[in-house]
Amino acid sequence: MRGRERGPAPATWRAAWRTLGSEWGKAWSVRSPVLCLVGAALLTVTTAAALANDFVHGIAIGERAATETLPPGQAVGPAVLLGTTVFVAFAMLPVTAEYATGSVRSTFLAQPRRRLVLAAKTTVVAGGGMLLGVVAGAASVVAVRGVLGVHAAVAGTPGGLGLKAGALLALDAVLVAGLASVLRSPVGTLAVGVTITAALLALPDRLNAWTPAGAALRLIGGDPGQYPAGHATAVALAVLVVWSASVYAFGAWLLEHRDA
Amino acid sequence: MITCAGLTKRYGAVVAVDDLTVSVGPGRVTGLLGPNGAGKSTLLRLLLGLDRPTSGRALVGGRPYAALREPLRVVGAHLDQRALHPGRSARRHLLALARANGIGARRVDEVLELVGLAAVAGRRAGGFSLGMTQRLGIAAALLGDPAALVLDEPVNGLDTDGVRWVRGLLRGLAAEGRTVLLSSHLLAELHLVADHVVVLGRGRLLADCPVGALAGAGDAEVVVRTPDVASLPAFRAAAERLGMTVTDRSSGEVGIRGATAAAVGGLAYEHGLRLHGLAETTGTLEDGYLRLVGDAVEFGVAGAPAGGR
Numbered sequence: 001m002r003g004r005e006r007g008p009a010p011a012t013w014r015a016a017w018r019t020l021g022s023e024w025g026k027a028w029s030v031r032s033p034v035l036c037l038v039g040a041a042l043l044t045v046t047t048a049a050a051l052a053n054d055f056v057h058g059i060a061i062g063e064r065a066a067t068e069t070l071p072p073g074q075a076v077g078p079a080v081l082l083g084t085t086v087f088v089a090f091a092m093l094p095v096t097a098e099y100a101t102g103s104v105r106s107t108f109l110a111q112p113r114r115r116l117v118l119a120a121k122t123t124v125v126a127g128g129g130m131l132l133g134v135v136a137g138a139a140s141v142v143a144v145r146g147v148l149g150v151h152a153a154v155a156g157t158p159g160g161l162g163l164k165a166g167a168l169l170a171l172d173a174v175l176v177a178g179l180a181s182v183l184r185s186p187v188g189t190l191a192v193g194v195t196i197t198a199a200l201l202a203l204p205d206r207l208n209a210w211t212p213a214g215a216a217l218r219l220i221g222g223d224p225g226q227y228p229a230g231h232a233t234a235v236a237l238a239v240l241v242v243w244s245a246s247v248y249a250f251g252a253w254l255l256e257h258r259d260a
Numbered sequence: 261m262i263t264c265a266g267l268t269k270r271y272g273a274v275v276a277v278d279d280l281t282v283s284v285g286p287g288r289v290t291g292l293l294g295p296n297g298a299g300k301s302t303l304l305r306l307l308l309g310l311d312r313p314t315s316g317r318a319l320v321g322g323r324p325y326a327a328l329r330e331p332l333r334v335v336g337a338h339l340d341q342r343a344l345h346p347g348r349s350a351r352r353h354l355l356a357l358a359r360a361n362g363i364g365a366r367r368v369d370e371v372l373e374l375v376g377l378a379a380v381a382g383r384r385a386g387g388f389s390l391g392m393t394q395r396l397g398i399a400a401a402l403l404g405d406p407a408a409l410v411l412d413e414p415v416n417g418l419d420t421d422g423v424r425w426v427r428g429l430l431r432g433l434a435a436e437g438r439t440v441l442l443s444s445h446l447l448a449e450l451h452l453v454a455d456h457v458v459v460l461g462r463g464r465l466l467a468d469c470p471v472g473a474l475a476g477a478g479d480a481e482v483v484v485r486t487p488d489v490a491s492l493p494a495f496r497a498a499a500e501r502l503g504m505t506v507t508d509r510s511s512g513e514v515g516i517r518g519a520t521a522a523a524v525g526g527l528a529y530e531h532g533l534r535l536h537g538l539a540e541t542t543g544t545l546e547d548g549y550l551r552l553v554g555d556a557v558e559f560g561v562a563g564a565p566a567g568g569r
Contacts, residue, residue: 014362015329022360029352030345102342105310106353106400109337110360112309112326259311 016120019111023120027094027128036090037128041136044076044083044165048140051075052147059151072144072156077221079140080133080165081198081213084172088193090128091173094121095180096189105260114255122177122248129169137165137220161220167237168216172197175212175244181251196243215239261286262307262335262408262439266316269302269463276302278463279316284441284456286407289434291454291471292443293549299463300443301339304412307441308337320408332361335408336401341393341417346386350377350396353385358403371399376425390417398426408439415449427453451475451545459552466552474548482516482524483509485537495533502527513537 027033052075058064095118098104111117138158145152175196180189200211208214209226215236218225224232262284269277277299284290294300305311307318309325318324320335328334344353354368372378375395380388385396394417401409409430415423430453434440444450450457450471457474459467467474486492489512496506496514504524505517516524521540528535 012329018360018362022356025352025359026345026348026356029349029356030347032347097345101345102340103345103353105340105343106357107360108310109308109339110332110357112328112331257312259305 015111015113016116019113019116019120020123022110023094023117023124027121027124030097032097033090033093033128036086036093037132040083040086040090040132041139043086044079044136045140045143047082048072048075048079049143049147051078052144056147056149056151069151069153070144070148071153071222072141072148073161073220073222075144076137076140076156076161076165077217077219080137080168080220081201081216083132083136084169084197084216085194087129087132087169087172088176088190088197090132091125091176092180092186092189092193094125095177096184096186099184100186108260115252118177118181118252118255122174125173125177126170129171129173130166133164133166133169134162138162140165155222164220164233168219168240171237171240171244172212172216175240175247178244178248178251181255182247210239212240212243215243261321262410262441263319263322264303264307264316265319267303267306267313267318268315269299269306269311270314275463277306277313277460280460280463280465282458282465282468284439284458286439287434287437288455289430289440289442289453291450291457292441292460293447293450293457294460294466295553297462298460300460301412302463303460304337304339304410304441304443307410308335308339310339330361330404332357332363332404332406334404334406335410336404336406337410338394338397338401338414339410339412341390341397344385344393344396347384349382350385350388350399351381353396354400354403357400361404363403367403367405371402374402375399391419391422394418395422398429406438408441409433410441412443413445414442415444415446423449447546447549448544454545457545457549459549461553471545474552475545476543476548480517480543481541482519482521483513483537483539483541484516484524484528484533484535485513486528486533486535487512488534491531491533495528495531498531499524499527 052070055070059066059068098107107117108114138161141156141158141161176189176193179193183189183192197212197216199213201208201213201217203211205225209218218227218232219236227235264280264282267277267280268275280303292300302311306313307320307325325331351368351372354371355365358364358368369378372381375398377392377395377399380392385393388396394414398414401411415426418426430440430442442450442454454471457467457469457471458465492512492514499506499516504519507515509515521538525538
């Protein structure tokens with residue numbers, strides 16, 4: 001007779017809502033998640049402003065023409081990518097911190113439907129990612145425009161780039177939550193997570209275009225590269241969705257089938 | 261009611277739990293015993309849905325743990341005192357567990373009061389002593405006012421007062437008709453609190469019986485102490501002629517099995533043996549456990565006594 005012939009009880013909306021409430025409360029009852037979000041926001045905005053300042057400095061010293069302009073997205077894109085390296089720590093925390101401290105056993109005792117637990121954790125970090133992306137993305141555009149002054153190109157509004165950054169970080173959060181369920185280890189998840197979401201940009205363009213890092217830069221930076229002209233945003237989002245959904249699905253499957 | 265039927269768990273080539281069939285009934289405290297590696301912790305994890313059985317079933321209240329909609333209301337468990345985030349306060353830790361089961365904040369405050377942690381409920385659990393952490397784990401187990409409790413070494417780290425409190429708590433819960441399954445290495449403590457014992461060895465069931473049956477499995481011993489060491493051999497020979505088993509304990513002291521204290525005292529009187537001590541010792545759970553484990557699986561360390569004192 002095969003063990004667990006009666007699987008987990010079917011998830012109900014009430015159970016999902018309660019689990020989400022539990023995970024939401026847990027996420028904000030310790031300091032680390034808030035510190036990670038604040039750190040990621042500061043890193044993003046200051047990096048964007050620094051990149052804009054480099055551009056203005058280039059004009060001041062004659063490296064660039066005085067009439068040259070910079071689309072804010074080209075400063076915000078790399079800044080968001082750098083901020084992602086800190087954001088990964090936030091996105092992995094609800095899963096990896098529980099495995100590191102052993103509290104995952106308490107969690108699974110309170111809610112044995114593990115897919116529901118992972119979905120709730122992912123919702124919390126994806127929500128945090130969306131909020132961070134919108135706020136830090138919009139703030140970065142404002143900062144970049146402030147630094148660039150007359151050298152700012154017209155394209156790239158705070159709202160538009162903020163929404164793109166929010167979507168990017170929400171999808172990255174889904175990917176990292178799934179990855180954390182696969183690896184469980186904080187160090188391993190951070191290393192692999194940062195590699196996938198940011199460091200794969202080091203690959204040649206024709207390859208990195210199909211990675212989350214490359215898609216992120218094309219989504220926000222505005223340079224479509226290998227993507228079909230006019231469809232860069234859609235293709236970038238599609239690449240991110242495929243990666244996130246695949247890693248998440250594998251993580252959820254492993255979580256359900258492995259011993260806690 | 262907690263039941264296992266043909267429960268088996270393998271980790272590669274290692275069989276941690278081997279075709280185990282056992283029931284833990286309500287209204288009593290059941291002790292789970294076994295040497296290290298006997299499969300006790302694995303059994304508890306299988307019962308609570310943390311590990312998947314290789315084959316067989318583990319049911320709580322007639323259902324697998326994973327099928328329970330509000331598990332904390334059915335079975336409360338405390339397996340590991342480290343199963344909490346050190347940066348989270350005791351109250352928020354319990355609140356998170358309670359929310360997942362639709363349990364209100366008032367119940368959280370009640371159990372914190374019950375375990376004596378109300379005054380430190382806002383403090384981070386990472387700063388708690390081992391005893392406080394144990395109390396917090398017990399509070400989590402009691403959150404849903406469950407009909408069954410599964411506790412693994414709940415008195416480790418508790419002071420004397422805490423141990424007495426846990427003892428009274430468990431006896432009270434069993435008296436209310438709840439199922440209490442308690443794993444512990446503290447056999448003297450288990451002897452005081454448990455009504456029934458389940459003993460595992462190498463993943464197999466060695467015993468499933470009342471505590472008294474295991475503790476009294478060997479004969480009671482009568483200890484005789486005399487200053488007349490020279491008279492002892494004659495007394496010893498007389499006792500052995502009557503079928504008693506005599507073992508030397510120390511100079512002037514022997515242990516006698518197979519007779520009551522009255523019979524031994526009478527025999528000493530008949531032989532003019534002056535006594536400074538005549539005491540009947542009853543078997544302890546430790547005696548019965550060591551005898552069982554030693555006889556059945558020979559897990560003892562080389563040279564260590566496996567069969568009682």
